[in-house]
Amino acid sequence: MSGSARPRAFVSWSSGKDSAFALLEARRAGELEIAGILTTVSEAYGRVAMHGVRETLLDRQATALGLPCLKVRLPSPCPNEAYESRMAEATAALKAQGVSHMIFGDLFLEDIRAYRDAQLDRAGMTGVYPIWGRPTGPLARDMVASGLVARLTCVDPRRLERSFAGRVFDGALLDDLPQGVDPCGENGEFHTAVTAGPMFSAPIKVAPGEVVERDGFVFADLVPAPA
Numbered sequence: 145m146s147g148s149a150r151p152r153a154f155v156s157w158s159s160g161k162d163s164a165f166a167l168l169e170a171r172r173a174g175e176l177e178i179a180g181i182l183t184t185v186s187e188a189y190g191r192v193a194m195h196g197v198r199e200t201l202l203d204r205q206a207t208a209l210g211l212p213c214l215k216v217r218l219p220s221p222c223p224n225e226a227y228e229s230r231m232a233e234a235t236a237a238l239k240a241q242g243v244s245h246m247i248f249g250d251l252f253l254e255d256i257r258a259y260r261d262a263q264l265d266r267a268g269m270t271g272v273y274p275i276w277g278r279p280t281g282p283l284a285r286d287m288v289a290s291g292l293v294a295r296l297t298c299v300d301p302r303r304l305e306r307s308f309a310g311r312v313f314d315g316a317l318l319d320d321l322p323q324g325v326d327p328c329g330e331n332g333e334f335h336t337a338v339t340a341g342p343m344f345s346a347p348i349k350v351a352p353g354e355v356v357e358r359d360g361f362v363f364a365d366l367v368p369a370p371a
Contacts, residue, residue: 148238157213159337301361348368
């Protein structure tokens with residue numbers, strides 16, 4: 145790599161709005177060569193971990209981003225030792241390909257950032273946090289204003305009403321969020337899947353699927369339209 149080349153980076157891609165907007169902001173900054181996305185996928189369900197997004201929809205997202213997707217497959221349940229082992233294998237493989245940075249959509253949870261940085265440090269890599277510290281109320285509105293389209297695919301019913309599962313992440317939803325719920329769901333209140341936005345080459349057509357409750361969470365399925 146020449147001295148003038150930009151450092152190569154992968155995006156820790158959750159399939160949701162925060163990682164999508166972090167990717168967009170990293171592209172705008174232009175300081176890194178974004179070489180791909182990395183996503184954890186449940187071996188048992190074939191879905192993105194926690195977000196419950198179908199692997200077929202994840203593949204459509206990668207195509208719309210124009211980036212390869214490295215999938216880290218996790219057992220279910222997944223002990224922390226198994227998670228760290230498989231992530232270490234993935235980051236070692238990326239490091240061998242000249243990837244030196246990992247982009248995250250984290251917003252303000254210091255312990256999560258410290259954990260990520262410690263894991264990356266062992267791999268000889270550096271974490272990048274393009275939207276870190278931005279007030280989440282205005283940030284959520286900025287996401288919507290940018291043209292980002294997402295739906296809530298997972299809701300923690302202990303923190304947010306079940307009826308929010310499957311709703312579009314838009315101004316109306318933000319207006320309806322109860323006091324105490326973070327507008328970006330940073331405390332785990334909800335997770336999303338992005339289907340359109342300026343980070344994609346084209347929108348992804350989806351249809352709402354069934355809503356189910358599993359392992360204490362409410363999941364709203366999104367079914368990609370036939371290609």
